[in-house]
Structure formats: structure tokens, C-alpha cells
Amino acid sequence: MVCWSLWNRRNNWVWNHANGSVFGVRNNASHLLIEWKEAQIKENDRRTRDEVGARVWKPPDAGWLKVNIDAAVFLNGNIGVGAVIRDENSCFVAARGKKIAGAWTAREAEAEAIGLKEALSWITDKGYKQCVIETDSSALAAACNGGQGEAFFGTIVMNCIQLLKHVNQVLVVFIYRSANTVAHRLAKAAYSMSDEGEWYVTPPQFLDHVLSLDMI
Structure with missing residues (x-):
């Protein structure tokens, strides 16, 4: 900081013929050091907030809906999928759980x-718009946003990408499992469903506790 202040003093003399005092150089260096330290603290705080934000559920922006999705593979080969929709006020809008029976060997x-x-088929059929879909699969989110790895999912993710092209204002983003607990619980509960279940306005009782935790 002292060297930088001396450099500025030299330039000020060369170009403006203004000569600063030794005290001015030292004082300027001290202020620069304080500003730098404050900037580092603010940057660390920002990084901390971003990290926490990625690990806890947050409501969407005004006018948007947030759709948390998850899937579970059961030992008998069935797959359980769950999707939960909430609005900007963290209020429950709708949820859908489904068991897809069959001898699945899917990873x-x-x-x-x-x-x-x-989830895409469901929100399209119901006419939901301006949706942020959150998944705890970073590879899936990356593939849907033009990243590498489409082949890793076979043709399924290609179908998703095509669906995304035909729906307006639907985003797919990655979040940590800790921020996706409600969809994980619903996907697990799909094991005991005969086929599928849908809920509107009022959530199923087994999601009440998880939904309330997300609002804390």
C-alpha cells in the first residue's frame, strides 16, 4: 500500500506538479489498507451467504413458482418420483408423487x-408458467443447461431438453439435498402408492413437517 501511494504521489507530481507530504503518503496507504480489509470481509460474507443459500430452501422471486423434484430407485425395480410446487410466499401450491412400476435397472x-x-409433463399439462425446477442432481441440471453429459442419461434427458424448448420460462437449477428434503420425502413415499397421487392447496400430512422446516 505504501509503494502504491508513493507511485500515485510520483504521478501526481509528474502530471499535475503537485507534491504531497510524507504524512499524506502514509495516511493514504493506511486508508487503502482499511478499504482492502473491509472489501475482504464483505467478499467472505457474500460467499458465505451464497453457500448457505445453495443448501437451504428459499422461495422463488415474485411471480415465479419453485418446483422441487426428486426420484428414488427401490429394490424391487420400481421408481418413485416426487414434485412439490411452492410460490413466492413459501405457500404450498401442488404436489405429485408417482410410482413407476417395472423391472427398472436405471441408475x-x-x-x-x-x-x-x-415433472415437466405435469406442469405443462397444468399450465404452470415461470417455474424454477430444482434438482439435487448437478449432472442433470448441467445437461439441461447445455453442459456435457447428455449421453450419460440416455435419451431421457434429451426428451427433457426438447420439452424445455417448448415451454416458456422454465429453468432447471441444481441445489443440495438439504434444500430438497420435501421432494425426497415424497419420492420415497411413492413406494406405497398404488399408482400416483396429486395434492392441491393442502399438502399431504406426511409433508407438513418438512414444509414447515423449510419456512424457518
């Missing part, structure tokens, strides 16, 4: 892609 990543495809 967890493929199950996540199936869950996304089911």
Missing part, C-alpha cells in the same frame, strides 16, 4: 432424469 442419475420428465 440413480437416470431416475432423476425420469423424475424431471414427469
